[in-house]
Amino acid sequence: MLARSSWDKYKRGFRRQKRRAKILGRHPFAVPVFTGFILILLTFILFRAFGNAAVIQVTPNSKIAIVSHDGIQQVVPTNDKTVGDLLDKLHIKLHTGDVVQPSLDTPINQDDFRINIIRAVPVEIVQNGTVNYTFSAAATPRAIAEQAGTNVSATDYVTSQPTENFLSSGAIGQQVIVESGIPINLTLYGLNLPVFVHASTVSDLIQSENIHLNPTDKVTPSLNSALYPHEQVTITGNNVVAKEVTQTISMPVQTNYVSDLAYGTSSLVQQGSPGQEEVIYEEVTANGSTTNTPIETVVTVPAVTQIVDEGDSLTGIQGDMSLAGISPGSFTYADYIISHESGWCPTKWQGDYGYCPAGFSQQYSSDAGVGYGLCQSTPPIKMSSFGSDWSTDPITQLKWCNWYADTKYGGWYNAYIHWTINGNW
Numbered sequence: 001m002l003a004r005s006s007w008d009k010y011k012r013g014f015r016r017q018k019r020r021a022k023i024l025g026r027h028p029f030a031v032p033v034f035t036g037f038i039l040i041l042l043t044f045i046l047f048r049a050f051g052n053a054a055v056i057q058v059t060p061n062s063k064i065a066i067v068s069h070d071g072i073q074q075v076v077p078t079n080d081k082t083v084g085d086l087l088d089k090l091h092i093k094l095h096t097g098d099v100v101q102p103s104l105d106t107p108i109n110q111d112d113f114r115i116n117i118i119r120a121v122p123v124e125i126v127q128n129g130t131v132n133y134t135f136s137a138a139a140t141p142r143a144i145a146e147q148a149g150t151n152v153s154a155t156d157y158v159t160s161q162p163t164e165n166f167l168s169s170g171a172i173g174q175q176v177i178v179e180s181g182i183p184i185n186l187t188l189y190g191l192n193l194p195v196f197v198h199a200s201t202v203s204d205l206i207q208s209e210n211i212h213l214n215p216t217d218k219v220t221p222s223l224n225s226a227l228y229p230h231e232q233v234t235i236t237g238n239n240v241v242a243k244e245v246t247q248t249i250s251m252p253v254q255t256n257y258v259s260d261l262a263y264g265t266s267s268l269v270q271q272g273s274p275g276q277e278e279v280i281y282e283e284v285t286a287n288g289s290t291t292n293t294p295i296e297t298v299v300t301v302p303a304v305t306q307i308v309d310e311g312d313s314l315t316g317i318q319g320d321m322s323l324a325g326i327s328p329g330s331f332t333y334a335d336y337i338i339s340h341e342s343g344w345c346p347t348k349w350q351g352d353y354g355y356c357p358a359g360f361s362q363q364y365s366s367d368a369g370v371g372y373g374l375c376q377s378t379p380p381i382k383m384s385s386f387g388s389d390w391s392t393d394p395i396t397q398l399k400w401c402n403w404y405a406d407t408k409y410g411g412w413y414n415a416y417i418h419w420t421i422n423g424n425w
Contacts, residue, residue, distance in 0.1 A: 063108050064319070067092070068260075069117035082107055083115055095120060097135035097147060101260075101267035101309065110394070111319035114262050114311070124163065125150055127178040140307060141176045143270045154273055154302050155181040155196035182227055186298070187234040189242035193278055193298050201226055202233055209298050211235070241283045243292065249275030252305040255358060261311025263346075263356070264392070272306025275299060310358045314344040317374075317394040324398030326412070330405075333416035337425060338401070341376045346394045350376060360391040375401040375425075 062077035065086055080086040084104030087094070094100065097120025120135035123144055134148035141160035145152045152158060157179040181196030184205060199205040203223040206213065213219070213235070220234045227233075251274040261267060277299045281292040318335065326334050342348045345356035349364060350371035364370045364380075372380035373390075374397045380390070386403070387396035402412075409415040409425070419425045 063113055064111045064316075065108060065113045065115060067115045067117070070119065078108060080108060086115070087117075092117065095135070097123075097137055099137040099139075099267075102265040102311070103267065106265055110262055110264070110316035112262060112313065112316035114260055114265075114313060116260060123148070124175045125178065126175065128180055138269075140270045141174070142304070143307075144174065144176050145178055146271065150178060152178055153180070153196070154275065154304050157181075157198055182229050182231075184227065185230060185232045187232070188280060188296060188298065189235065189237055189240045189282075191242055191244045191278070191280060193244075193300060195298065195300055197227070199227055205233060206235075211296055211298070240295075242295070243281050243283055245279045245281065247277050247279055249277055249299070249301075249303040251275075251303055254305050254307045256307070256309050257312045257355075257358075258309045259311075259313050261309060261313060262316045263311050263314050265311040266358075267309040269307040269309055270305065273304045275303030276301040312356055314356075317344055317346065320395045320398055324395050324402055326398065326402050330412035333412040334401070334405070336416055337405075337412070337419050338374050340419065341371075341425075342374050344374065346374050346392060346397055348373070348376075350378075366391070373397045375404065377404075 062079055065076055065078050067074040067076065067086070067090065069092055074090065076086075076090070078086050078089070080089055082104065083100065083102060083106045086108060087100070087104070094117070099118040099120075101116040101118070118137040120137040123134055123136045125132045125134060125145055125148055127145075127150060132148070132150070134144075136144045136147050138144040138147045142152060142158040144160070145158055158176065159179075160174040160176045163175050179198065181198050184195050184197055186193045186195050186205070186209075188211070195209065197205050197208055199208050201223070202219060202221060202225050205227060206219070206223070214237055216238045218236045220236075221231075251272045253272065256269070277297055279294055280296040280298070282295045284291050284293065321331055321334055322328065338344055343356065345352075347357045347360055349357075349361070364372070366372075366381040366384075367379045369379055371378045373383060374394060377383050377397075377400060383390035383397055383400040386399040387393060390396050390400070405412045405415040405425075409418060415425050
């Protein structure tokens with residue numbers, strides 16, 4: 001407890017500080033200084049709390065990106081060159097098995113550029129009785145297995161089914177089942193063909209490989225014999241002299257056109273690969289000449305379909321009009337003409353209806369008298385004066401369109417009037 005003299009001294013000091021505060025409060029700069037101090041303090045606190053938040057700078061050359069992730073959609077201006085750069089700027093972390101559409105190295109080159117982040121879920125992979133768990137957001141069973149690092153060959157069957165019991169399996173996504181083929185040593189008319197088959201008997205093997213037996217052919221072991229790994233199966237024919245020619249099976253490609261990706265961007269859903277087949281020819285020599293007749297085709301390595309999602313959203317391309325020098329007052333007229341000429345498809349040839357080709361095709365030459373591109377330039381090569389990328393780049397095409405409208409009609413409005421009367425320009 002303070003002594004009386006000390007207590008009186010403390011009270012006198014407190015009253016002096018109080019009077020000083022009142023005097024300072026009446027000073028004309030007191031409130032601004034105090035307010036500034038509070039703002040600085042709040043700024044410091046906010047910086048400490050949110051110091052890792054993204055800082056997005058808007059410039060005249062910014063693109064608008066639409067980023068969908070974790071159940072939310074962010075619409076942000078960006079000057080970042082690639083998808084990966086923007087995700088780093090936004091501090092969006094990717095985890096094992098997540099899928100980014102389009103890929104991280106895809107350039108951000110138009111407005112309404114769409115980026116989708118699909119989060120991975122627990123998945124159970126069963127391969128020949130061995131069970132592994134992983135996280136994946138891949139869209140096909142084969143892609144899931146490959147993303148998880150599972151050794152999957154072209155001859156494997158890869159299927160999936162919904163997880164039946166989350167508590168027992170520990171997976172909330174899919175159960176992916178990888179079934180490897182049985183290696184068999186097949187000798188067909190004297191030619192050795194190592195194959196991997198999903199068959200339990202010799203008869204199943206012959207059926208799965210589409211081998212057509214002649215009545216005089218001999219099969220060893222018998223048709224109903226069970227198959228075991230590395231089993232020797234031999235098929236011989238009377239007086240059949242055969243030769244083998246190896247051919248490549250082209251990789252099938254399945255393209256899905258999706259509206260949640262910008263036009264010109266794509267996402268690899270499943271990696272494909274070409275296959276291999278052996279064509280067996282029967283050699284027949286008569287009168288000094290030899291003829292070769294194909295009698296069997298055995299697929300030794302199946303082809304795997306490559307699956308690709310191609311973006312078909314054109315909203316970003318429509319936003320490129322300003323970048324091409326088209327004034328805002330002309331947007332409506334330009335949009336009308338381009339919508340009727342090509343449906344805003346920069347890779348459309350005259351006569352292409354109902355779809356937008358994924359890229360430039362050579363069905364006509366660039367100097368052919370056939371319309372091509374956003375404004376159906378005829379011949380297409382005329383657009384090359386505005387850039388070497390005229391065949392695919394919408395901004396280059398729009399620059400030519402703008403020049404054409406100004407040169408021939410004196411502007412987009414006059415071009416629009418001409419089009420509404422004549423149905424062309």
